[in-house]
Amino acid sequence: MTTNRGRKGVIRKRMTSTGESYVVAARNLKSMKDMGATREAVVTQRWQPAETLDVPCPCGGTCEPGEKCDHCHARHRHVARYPGSRTEVEIWADRYDCMGCASTYTILVELPDRPWGIAETVVQGASAEPVVKARVFPGVKHPLLRPETPEED
Template sequence: MVSDSPRKKAIRARMTETGENYTTAARALDAVAARPAVAVLEIDPQLLVPYPDELIRPEGASSRWTPVVAEELGWRVLPADATPQQRAQVEAHWRPVSPARPCRCSGKCLHALQCGEDDDGPDRCPGLYIHVDRYPGGMFAVADWQDEYECNVCGEALTTSVELPAIPWGEAGPNGTIVYDNVRHPNFSEGGYDDGYDPGCFECGAKAGYRCTCGDEPEPEGCEECGAGGPYGCNC
């Protein structure tokens, strides 16, 4: 074997870079070479950019219409080393598409499924479901998500649950579940609880709608008028 073969050069280069000995560096390079190739062309390039009709205002569009931005293209635009928080953020913000186009969610959805309205009768709706939203579906199980669909013909709404272990919407903290920033949770707002929801007082235990006494001054034990030291003996 030639001493300056490409393999030996690669091994020595890794030894210099990592500080590994010859055997360890050689095994590491062999392990890398044995990995299956990644088919980067499996993703349609069109799915990495908005569709043309998502950039130009359609005729008759409402005043709330806005062009699609990169953050609404879904998981496909994320780097391979994206953090769980980054994945959760795009999973809760992708822009819905028509049934003829691939859904921008991370999968396991019913997008383009035929509508179930009157599915046992002869007049079953010919429409297809559009996956319109995905958001956290629980208070504690961070892998649980909720999906919402809408038929493109009759408007029938469908809500389902899906478990995505690889895409948690938060993590467990010392005082409860922490929702990742910029992830919409139906039970929490950025300030903690969603508008209109009152959990009550955690100090005195007063339930929502009941008077909290935490800030009250303690009741005097005796009579402030005559100075009686207890509830008895007051002549006022």
């Protein structure tokens, strides 16, 4: 529970410097953190593939080098990244396209510092079973989940 104690310390510090109550300070800190994480996640997803393989991949060097193509012997290039799981927010899918032909493949990578959303445990349904639900950060495109929208009524 070290992390929890550390977090409380951070909240207390903010209370002293801003005069906010514990709840307000905690909420403000959380939204700051969420905003930071949201920005990181959007940056992690939004970049343009490199023109050549001579330059570092614009994704931030968080990918594997592209494999050599079996068909045309050109190399694959990292071209896209999107969330790679419905519930594991640290799993991204990296797509690689061959620079010489239409060959393409996707691999999953784990980026613990760059989650694409927040995983929450919610109790759902008649059985009241707790399930993990991921909330996608605004601005991140998820191929399987919709961005957070207000509850429809």
